[in-house]
Amino acid sequence: xxxxxxxxxxxxxxxxxxxxxxxxxxxxxxxxxxxxxxxxxxxxxxxxxxxxxxxxxxxxxxxxxxxxxxxxxxxxxxxxxxxxxxxxxxxxxxxxxxxxxxxxxxxxxxxxxxxxxxxxxxxxxx
Amino acid sequence: xxxxxxxxxxxxxxxxxxxxxxxxxxxxxxxxxxxxxxxxxxxxxxxxxxxxxxxxxxxxxxxxxxxxxxxxxxxxxxxxxxxxxxxxxxxxxxxxxxxxxxxxxxxxxxxxxxxxxxxxxxxxxxxxxxx
Numbered sequence: 001x002x003x004x005x006x007x008x009x010x011x012x013x014x015x016x017x018x019x020x021x022x023x024x025x026x027x028x029x030x031x032x033x034x035x036x037x038x039x040x041x042x043x044x045x046x047x048x049x050x051x052x053x054x055x056x057x058x059x060x061x062x063x064x065x066x067x068x069x070x071x072x073x074x075x076x077x078x079x080x081x082x083x084x085x086x087x088x089x090x091x092x093x094x095x096x097x098x099x100x101x102x103x104x105x106x107x108x109x110x111x112x113x114x115x116x117x118x119x120x121x122x123x124x125x126x
Numbered sequence: 127x128x129x130x131x132x133x134x135x136x137x138x139x140x141x142x143x144x145x146x147x148x149x150x151x152x153x154x155x156x157x158x159x160x161x162x163x164x165x166x167x168x169x170x171x172x173x174x175x176x177x178x179x180x181x182x183x184x185x186x187x188x189x190x191x192x193x194x195x196x197x198x199x200x201x202x203x204x205x206x207x208x209x210x211x212x213x214x215x216x217x218x219x220x221x222x223x224x225x226x227x228x229x230x231x232x233x234x235x236x237x238x239x240x241x242x243x244x245x246x247x248x249x250x251x252x253x254x255x256x257x
Contacts, residue, residue: 027215030211034211037204037208041201041204045246045249045250045253048250049253050185051178051182051185052174052177052178055174055181059174076164079160079161082157082158082161083158083161086154086157111165114168114172115168115171115172117175118172118173118174121174121175122174
């Protein structure tokens with residue numbers, strides 16, 4: 001039984017003042033993904049059954065390349081943010097929670113970098 | 127930490143299902159599902175960097191029953207998550223908080239997600255028919 005008051009116990013283990021930034025960043029990505037996601041679905045419909053040459057032709061158009069990179073950044077940023085919150089909400093114990101959040105962060109960065117480099121490579125080997 | 131027997135707050139499972147709470151959890155489920163789908167997407171996307179053969183293999187995996195199933199789930203999740211997400215942003219701006227409005231919006235969201243999924247796959251299937 002602790003002799004500390006409830007207020008004393010709560011102090012220092014509550015808000016870290018990072019919540020607002022996380023909350024806002026998640027929404028910045030979300031808003032960007034509305035037009036970018038719709039554009040991507042539309043583009044993918046155009047690429048159904050495409051062979052490599054058709055895909056390369058699509059990818060290497062400057063507008064498509066720019067939008068693809070922006071889409072990838074917004075997608076992985078938002079997926080990372082969203083899944084972090086889900087992990088923080090449901091994963092116990094603490095060490096597993098922190099580990100899974102870290103693994104998620106590395107995975108998101110890895111996949112995002114790989115996808116962007118892939119888009120660039122396809123474009124510049126055209 | 128003392129673990130005295132304190133009364134628990136009403137637990138999730140005893141609540142009646144409501145449009146607002148069900149859509150909240152569905153929003154999350156769709157988001158998490160899309161994150162897993164993104165792994166397959168990343169495979170498809172990066173395959174192109176390895177050249178035509180790797181890309182054709184990835185294309186055929188996407189066109190297999192497994193790939194199509196993932197893509198179908200992706201399509202519905204995308205439109206559902208999009209619609210509920212826009213509603214969350216409206217709620218952040220204190221718009222549409224009334225229970226009546228929120229319940230009505232849930233019907234609109236369902237209709238939107240289903241019809242956009244159907245439209246996307248109609249266009250997709252008719253394109254596949256062309257080829």
